[in-house]
Amino acid sequence: MLRLAVLGSTGSVGSQTLEVTERFPDEIEVVALVARRASDKLLSQAFRFRPKVVVSYEEPTKDWLSSLPKGTEYVNGDEGLKEAIRMADRVMNAVSGVNGIKPAYMTLKEGKVLLASNKESLICLGDLVRRSRDRIIPVDSEHNALFQILSKVSRDEIRFVYLTASGGPFKDWTIEEMKRATKDQALNHPRWNMGSKITVDSATLMNKGFEMLEAVNLFDLDLDTVKVVIHPQSVVHGIVELKDGTYIMHASRTDMRIPIMHALFYPERKDSPFGRSDPVSLSPVEFEPVDTEKFRSIYLARWAGEMGGAYIPVLVGADEEAVKLFLEEKIGFLDIVDIVEKTLSEVNVPDPESVEEILETIEWAREKVREIYGREYA
Numbered sequence: 001m002l003r004l005a006v007l008g009s010t011g012s013v014g015s016q017t018l019e020v021t022e023r024f025p026d027e028i029e030v031v032a033l034v035a036r037r038a039s040d041k042l043l044s045q046a047f048r049f050r051p052k053v054v055v056s057y058e059e060p061t062k063d064w065l066s067s068l069p070k071g072t073e074y075v076n077g078d079e080g081l082k083e084a085i086r087m088a089d090r091v092m093n094a095v096s097g098v099n100g101i102k103p104a105y106m107t108l109k110e111g112k113v114l115l116a117s118n119k120e121s122l123i124c125l126g127d128l129v130r131r132s133r134d135r136i137i138p139v140d141s142e143h144n145a146l147f148q149i150l151s152k153v154s155r156d157e158i159r160f161v162y163l164t165a166s167g168g169p170f171k172d173w174t175i176e177e178m179k180r181a182t183k184d185q186a187l188n189h190p191r192w193n194m195g196s197k198i199t200v201d202s203a204t205l206m207n208k209g210f211e212m213l214e215a216v217n218l219f220d221l222d223l224d225t226v227k228v229v230i231h232p233q234s235v236v237h238g239i240v241e242l243k244d245g246t247y248i249m250h251a252s253r254t255d256m257r258i259p260i261m262h263a264l265f266y267p268e269r270k271d272s273p274f275g276r277s278d279p280v281s282l283s284p285v286e287f288e289p290v291d292t293e294k295f296r297s298i299y300l301a302r303w304a305g306e307m308g309g310a311y312i313p314v315l316v317g318a319d320e321e322a323v324k325l326f327l328e329e330k331i332g333f334l335d336i337v338d339i340v341e342k343t344l345s346e347v348n349v350p351d352p353e354s355v356e357e358i359l360e361t362i363e364w365a366r367e368k369v370r371e372i373y374g375r376e377y378a
């Protein structure tokens, strides 16, 4: 029986993870659920899965606490997170954004297997991720696809690795139209149903920029080897180009439960309880180049990746704060990437050497974004 902790259980990936575990009741025991708020959703998950421990960062009400099922203990904050990780064999990190860094760090330090959905942690904790590769199974559909391909080819066969991007809702918009894009339009992703931060990142393509850096850390690749290609249908998730001109492509339906199930059971492969798809139903399969004039985030991520050190947490922190300003309707859509670029060009902090310093650098970037906003956009 696999003992699983689900961090960020109430979100999009967390809920889909629980949906998968429900289909394998004799093989997976959900021992811990962790979320930010002591919400009704967390409470109902506690009833459905009867974990040993439930954790929230927000203090629950007395009513909420007294409604927990018998046999489920409540522990608040970091103490609870530590306990959740300790009692699991595998830890799904589906916490969103920068908040996912500490959980990934604690999971790897505790020697547990990390099912890695949160990407900000994989980017910012580069050294630790590189040292812990044999205990990390990527859940992000693109990296899960590459993980499966790269386990079958040797390094010296590879010419390039491609991450596919749907192109988001603004793929065919002009820059003028993108300037006026609203929050609702940015949150309306054509292919995936995800949390709001990653959905906005998918519209700016910063998500793909992050994924390039994620691939470098996860698979020990040079940044120059990692490329992005637009693939509007989102059925091919990863492509490896070999030196002899062969392409190996990994395809599956646009359904996060597929990579989640793979990561939960790896190296075993399970029969899908979610049905199968005929190759014809996956067609057409088209590829287009990325318009990097319109989607400057790809260039910014490359810049941060080449500079390394503080630039990487600054990219991550600045993006999160700029997306927050956009979701609060304080800045325009294209301002997100402009503000991230301005923040990167003002980096004057030392390279972080510990997780605490990484979090401090992220805080510096968020502060800098607020300063730039006050100075130029308010």
Ligand SMILES: NC(=O)c1ccc[n+]([C@@H]2O[C@H](COP(=O)([O-])OP(=O)(O)OC[C@H]3O[C@@H](n4cnc5c(N)ncnc54)[C@H](OP(=O)(O)O)[C@@H]3O)[C@@H](O)[C@H]2O)c1
Pocket: 007, 008, 009, 010, 011, 012, 013, 014, 034, 035, 036, 037, 038, 039, 057, 093, 094, 095, 096, 097, 099, 100, 117, 118, 119, 120, 139, 140, 141, 192, 193, 194, 195, 196, 197, 198, 256
């Ligand atoms: N969604 C996808 O299809 C997808 C695909 C690939 C990768 N990812 C990555 O997976 C991660 C999760 O994405 P998502 O779309 O599932 O996000 P989401 O729907 O916004 O859910 C985020 C989850 O994190 C929890 N959370 C936030 N701050 C927390 C904290 N400090 N401590 C504990 N829990 C906290 C939230 O709890 P509350 O509900 O209480 O706020 C919620 O359960 C992101 O890093 C994203 O980039 C997502």
